[in-house]
Amino acid sequence: MFQKVMVAYDGSASGGVALQQATDIAGLTQAELHLFGVIVSTGGMAMAQAAGAEDMLGREGEAIRTRLDEVATKLRENGLCVYTQAVEGSPAEAIAQYARQIHADLLVIGHIPQFSFGHWLEGSVAKALLRSLPCSILVAK
Secondary structure (H helix, E strand, O other), X not given: OOOEEEEEOOOOHHHHHHHHHHHXXXXXXXXXXXXXXXXXXXXXXXXXXXXXXXXXXXXXXXXHHHHHHHHHHHHHHOOOOEEEEEEEEOXXXXXXXXXXXXXXXXXXXXXXXXXXXXXXXHOOHHHHHHHHOOOEEEEEO
């Protein structure tokens, strides 16, 4: 079955649904659970960073790493084998690269409605991942 389950997690509501489903699957299959966060450095975030003096990427990166660490600590207390990783980049590219790097058997991502601003800027992350990943993908709704 699944030995390495990866979940793209950003702390959003859809990310929470993906996290819950990935956690359930990892628990049932006794798989490693890889929590992965992307510090988005493309699209609107890149424009905002270029326009201001604030280190928005640095702040966003710290927030994502903190969320991943907090969740990982709770899941480890429940007996799961959990790893965390956060990287800067384009979501689809970063997720695909990490999934290939760890040889993920399953990737779980949250569903983002097509009318979102992020979808308009970046295109569908799920669609890009379907084209590029050799593992199964679960889009949690």
